[in-house]
Amino acid sequence: DAGVIQSPRHEVTEMGQEVTLRCKPISGHDYLFWYRQTMMRGLELLIYFNNNVPIDDSGMPEDRFSAKMPNASFSTLKIQPSEPRDSAVYFCASSFPPAAAGYTFGSGTRLTVV
Amino acid sequence: GENVEQHPSTLSVQEGDSAVIKCTYSDSASNYFPWYKQELGKRPQLIIDIRSNVGEKKDQRIAVTLNKTAKHFSLHITETQPEDSAVYFCAASMPGGGKLIFGQGTELSVKP
Numbered sequence: 001d002a003g004v005i006q007s008p009r010h011e012v013t014e015m016g017q018e019v020t021l022r023c024k025p026i027s028g029h030d031y032l033f034w035y036r037q038t039m040m041r042g043l044e045l046l047i048y049f050n051n052n053v054p055i056d057d058s059g060m061p062e063d064r065f066s067a068k069m070p071n072a073s074f075s076t077l078k079i080q081p082s083e084p085r086d087s088a089v090y091f092c093a094s095s096f097p098p099a100a101a102g103y104t105f106g107s108g109t110r111l112t113v114v
Numbered sequence: 115g116e117n118v119e120q121h122p123s124t125l126s127v128q129e130g131d132s133a134v135i136k137c138t139y140s141d142s143a144s145n146y147f148p149w150y151k152q153e154l155g156k157r158p159q160l161i162i163d164i165r166s167n168v169g170e171k172k173d174q175r176i177a178v179t180l181n182k183t184a185k186h187f188s189l190h191i192t193e194t195q196p197e198d199s200a201v202y203f204c205a206a207s208m209p210g211g212g213k214l215i216f217g218q219g220t221e222l223s224v225k226p
Contacts, residue, residue: 031212043158043203043216050212091157095212103214105157 004106006092012112018080021109024073025094033103034067034077035091043091049075082113116141118206120217128225133194135220137204138186144206147187148214149178152201161202162189194224 005024013019025032033048047057049069057067064083069075079086089110093103117140127133139147148163164171164178164187171178175194180187191198201221205214 033213042218045213045215048213056213103160105159107157 004092004094004104006090006106006109008109009107010110010112012114013082015083015113016081017113018078019082019086019111019113021077021090021092021111023075023077023092023106025075025092026096026104027073029094029096029104030072031095032069032075033093033095034075035093035105037089037091037108038087046077079111082111084113087111087113116144116206116208116215118204118215118217120204120220122220123218124221124223126223126225127194129194129196131194133191133198133222133224135189135202135204135222136186137188137206137217138184139206139215140185141206141208142182142185143208144185145209146207147178147180148205148207149176149189150203150205150216152203152219154200158203191222194222196224196226198222199224 007022030051034046036044036046044059046059047067048055052069065079067077089108091108092106095103118137120137125133145166149161150158151161152158162173162176162178164180169180175192177190201219203219204217207214
């Protein structure tokens with residue numbers, strides 16, 4: 001298995017632009033998580049899905065952030081409009097039930113908003 | 115909701131010494147406690163985990179202990195090596211909840 005696949009690896013965008021981050025979970029994993037990592041705030045859980053359904057989005061910072069999971073093999077995290085304070089590394093992770101058995105993280109997307 | 119506190123934020127040891135990282139959690143219902151290692155520029159990777167029905171678990175040079183009464187758990191690395199240098203994260207999860215809540219991380223530096 002190729003593991004959790006995220007794209008792009010790096011994204012540099014101008015303030016105000018729309019950014020879309022993509023994630024392909026490991027086949028058979030029915031939990032998918034989006035995390036944001038910064039030096040100041042560590043690893044923050046933004047949202048997670050179970051069987052493609054959003055379960056908890058309480059970590060999504062504000063309405064500029066949205067996430068979807070149209071099928072079991074694909075999820076997106078969108079930021080519109082982007083702001084410099086959104087600059088961070090965004091990780092996607094997936095797990096097999098029971099979800100607490102340990103995540104597998106993707107390689108992350110390093111987002112820079114200038 | 116669950117909150118996980120991790121200490122220290124940085125730790126420097128000499129090669130061959132032991133390193134201990136401690137975490138406390140707030141929700142007594144939490145029942146799963148993994149530890150992740152993140153090397154610079156890489157993804158977090160699971161190195162060891164423990165469930166609430168176990169008090170200690172070992173895997174070669176690393177071990178984790180859990181004190182449910184005090185709601186804290188610790189990572190112990192013995193005979194540290196330079197390649198152990200990384201950021202270590204603890205986490206906690208509640209039954210059926212699915213999500214992991216992470217501590218703030220400990221940057222471990224092992225000096226040769």
